[in-house]
Amino acid sequence: MKKLHPLSIAVRSISRSVNVGLLFFIAGVFASPGGAGGTLVSVGGMVLLGIVVAVVYEVAYYERFRxxxxxxxxxxxxxxxxxxxxxxxxxxxxxxxxxxxxxxxxxxxxxxxxxxxxxxxxxxxxxxxxxxxxxxxxxxxxxxxxxxxxxxxxxxxxxxxxxxxxxxxxxxxxEPRELAILSVFTIDPGASLLGGIALSFLSGFDPTTLIPADLVDGLPGAEGGLVALAWLVVLFLLAAWVVSAVLTFNRYYxxxxxxxxxxxxxxxGLVQRYSGTIPLEKVQTLTITERVPFRWFGYGALAVETAGYAPGQGSRGTESAIPLAGYDRVVRLARSIEPFGEVDLEAPPKRARERYGVRYLLVVGTLVAAGYLLTTATALERGYLPAVLVVLVPVAAHLKWRNRGHQLGDRYVFTRTGFWNRTTKVVPYYRVQAVLHTQSIFQRRRRLASVTADTASSASLLGRAATAYDVDDESGLEMQLEIEERLQERLRARKRERTVGEWFGGQNESTGLEPNSDTPSDNSEEFER
Amino acid sequence: MERLNPRIRVVWLFLAVFRAGIVGGFLVGAALVLSETGLWANSPDLLVPGAIGLAVTLGLVRVAVAWRRYAVWRFEVQDDGLYIERGVFTRIKTVVPYVRVQHVDSRRSPIERTTGLATVVVYTAGSRSADVAIPGLTPERAEQLREDLRRLAIESEGEDAV
Missing domain, CATH: 2.30.29 (PH-domain like)
Known part of the structure; x- marks a missing residue:
């Protein structure tokens, strides 16, 4: 039995001291009765106690860990x-x-x-x-x-x-170019918070200095509070953007x-280093993501999903195999992992597009209604202005429709959805756990349905399973049947391969060529294409 | 296609009324507090009747949905997988291949025991369909179904799911 590295006591103690020390600091602040001197001593004492408790705990942890x-x-x-x-x-x-x-x-x-x-x-x-x-x-x-x-x-x-x-x-x-594009255009969710903090540090915690008065003065309409507010927003976004770029750069360096x-x-990783292994035989799903600014440059990302990560691990749920690269390169790499052939997606029927149009019209209608309510309740005027968005409805509906599609391939199911964040999923049939055919009341009206090929991939917990949205309901049922049949067929094929592998594996074992028939044969079956 | 035991309607109706009662109680209670204690100085006269009306409507919708649910629910033990059809508003048709069944439970809640019913729950390793429950079975049918599913899952001899 092995122990951890002795220095881990120090590292763990320091990081835990910060946490526990903070806790005891707060406890000390609350527990200490008035009087400035007494407060300082008791707070300091509590913090010290916290650190001692943390260190003792870490020593015990180290001693117990094998x-x-x-x-x-x-x-x-x-x-x-x-x-x-x-x-x-x-x-x-x-x-x-x-x-x-x-x-x-x-x-x-x-x-x-x-x-x-x-x-x-x-x-x-x-x-x-x-x-x-x-x-x-x-x-x-x-x-x-x-x-x-x-x-x-x-x-x-x-x-x-x-x-x-x-x-x-x-x-x-x-490549440096890819890293630069990635850093500039990625929005890190934590960055807005950090950006705010950075901004307040820069301005010395005084909210009034957040607005650079000299700059504002030179601009028209500076007397109005609105311009100052706009400046604040711009500055905040700028700070968040810079922080986000730095974080992303550090992450993918x-x-x-x-x-x-x-x-x-x-x-x-630049400051922190991350590394790890993804066993190919455990791959559940491949996800190719083309976010909007990147897609315009012809870039995409690839994530390899396994069943390994627990829910709630956020964006780390899947380690991206490629954070950003030219689309062709992404597809080539995806093919080297799962050798799928040409992808020729079938679009949803045209009536799905009508459905999106109606949906967006309802959104615009809600906005106009909200605007109307605002005009009656406040001094604001022209509450009907959101109605202008109606012009965008056909465009949005068409784009949504165009970016959706599905295909039942020979060995893989392909599904695609999303305009802003176009996601294409590649699911091997033999990874399918269950097939769901769902129809909401709105879909039933237009004889549409969504078919989901559920896998054990942990990333699907966040609601991103491989779903073919808005297919014709009859063909949806056929799809469901076909996916299920193909799953059985692929499983039988894999079983055959495995049995053959065992025979040859048994022979090879004596010659010492193939240690375990299980894993290599599973993969070779997929790679022979 | 197999239907559920009609007695499941009793369970669902009871639950619907019970839940509607809780929600309605809150609604009417809040309305009463607001109008009687004077927290809301000039509350409209229709507040309490409105709340009662809303509560009753919600209750009726729940009861209707519970009734309709029985009409929609179907399942079938097919050759390769378990097929389930359900859902009043969003209709869901699920196929769970026996190869993917991890384990099968049968369970009986207190209300199911009083009505003489049982539920069979089928677990897979999937993320969305991790557990599929078939309610409204007689205990004998539940036992038999669980036994069948167990046998079918073993016979299908799946490889490791993940």
């Missing part, structure tokens, strides 16, 4: 107050992520996170081990899974498995995606 990589499981014993022994079967591991936040990076430490499909959170977190150990674990965790059938041939598997390491194939490396054997390996 992990071990066995031939087919990864065992972790941990817990200070409540103890827990956990055994993770290696072949159930979905993703392994190595994260190095600033502080741990300074100490040369890294955190290893291991994800499996079940459970509500990361199954195993090692915080922290040294970088070398993290690298070793990342490789061994997947290798152990591959070499599980021949534990007794330890030496043989060593030599065999070291060979794929040599043939590390670089799939994608972000040096992004590399390589392929080692049957898994993808990514690394990224």
């Amino acid at each position: 992990y071990e990589l066995t031939a087919d499981t990864f065992d972790v014993a941990s817990g200070v107050l409540a103890r827990r022994d956990r055994e993770v079967p290696l072949r159930r591991i979905q993703n392994v992520d190595v994260r190095q936040p600033v502080l741990s990076r300074l100490f040369g430490l890294a955190a290893v996170h291991i994800e499996t499909a079940g459970g509500g959170q990361t199954e195993v977190s090692l915080q922290y081990v040294d970088e070398e150990e993290a690298r070793r674990l990342r490789r061994q965790l997947r290798r152990g899974a591959r070499a599980e059938d021949d534990e007794d041939e330890e030496s043989a598997s060593e030599t065999r498995d070291s060979s794929p390491d040599d043939e590390e194939e670089l799939l994608f490396e972000i 040096g992004f590399r995606l390589t392929r080692v054997g049957d898994e993808l390996y990514y690394e990224r």
Whole structure:
């Protein structure tokens, strides 16, 4: 059984002290009775107590924490107050992520996170081990899974498995130009908050100085409060934008995606380093995203979805395989993961477009009604102005319609939706868990339906499953039937492959060529096309 | 296509009335508080009758939906998968292939026990259809269905789902 790196006590203590210290600071502020001197002493005392508690806890945590990589499981014993022994079967591991936040990076430490499909959170977190150990674990965790059938041939598997390491194939490396475009046009959700904070720091916390008076004076209509307000908004957006660009730059700096054997390996980050593996045999869905400013430049992004991440992990739910690259390059890479053929999407029927038109008309109608209410209740005039938006309704409806589509391919289901954030999903039939045919009352009126091919991908929890929207309801039922049939067919085919693989795998095992029939045959079946 | 046991309407109607009662109670209670205590100085006279009317309407809609739900609900144990049709407003037709069934539960809530009914819940690894429940079965049918699904899931011999 191994322990964490001793320095992890220091790193964990510092980060925990900040949290606990803050908590006790607040507690101290509330608990201390009046009197300035007394307050300072008691608050300081409480903070100190908090830090001591944190350090003692971390020492105990370190002392209690043990992990071990066995031939087919990864065992972790941990817990200070409540103890827990956990055994993770290696072949159930979905993703392994190595994260190095600033502080741990300074100490040369890294955190290893291991994800499996079940459970509500990361199954195993090692915080922290040294970088070398993290690298070793990342490789061994997947290798152990591959070499599980021949534990007794330890030496043989060593030599065999070291060979794929040599043939590390670089799939994608972000170019400075792409990183620049990505940084400039990405809106980081946290940036607006940070931008506000940055702005208030710059202005020395005085809200009146937030508006540069000298600049405002030179502009017409500066006397009105509206212009000042507009300036404030502009400044705020500017700050948020800069912060967002910096955050994105830091996040994707040096992004590399390589392929080692049957898994993808990514690394990224300037200040913090992130890296991890995505096993190809665990891929549930490929998602190609073309956001609006990027699409105009001919760029797209690719995400590889597994069942590994827990709900609520936000945008990290799927690690993007490619944050931004030319569309052709994205498709080429996607094809190297799942070899799908030509994509020729079928558009929804024309009456779907009418539906979107009616929907947008209703939105405009609501806006006009709200405007009317505002004019009656306040001094504002011309509440009918939103009616101008009616001009945009046909355009919007058409764009929405044009960006939706679906296709039932030979081995994959393709679905596409979204104008601003056009998302194309590629789902292998054998990953489908259930097929849903849904019809809202509005869809029923126009004989339309939505067909969803549900997978175990954790990203679909955020409501982005592979759905073919607004297909004809009859053909929707046929689609449902066909997806289900193809799933059975693909499963039978895979089973055949597996059995054949086992026979040959059995022969190969004696010659030491193919360690485990399971994984390679599964992939080779997909790659032969 | 198999229909649910008609007694499920009793369960659904009871739940509809019960929930409508809670919501309606809040609505009427709030209206009474506002008009009687003078929190809202010149509240319209129609406030309390309006609230009662709204509560009754909502209750009637709920009851109608509960009644209609029975007419819509259907399921079938097909060759390769379990087929379910449901939904009053949004109609959902689901196919769950037996290969993907992770485990099957049968359960009986207190109200189901008093009406002599049971629910079978089928779990998959999927993210949207993670659990599919078939309510309104007699305990014998539920037991039999659970047993059938278990057998079919084992016979289908799926590979690992994820």
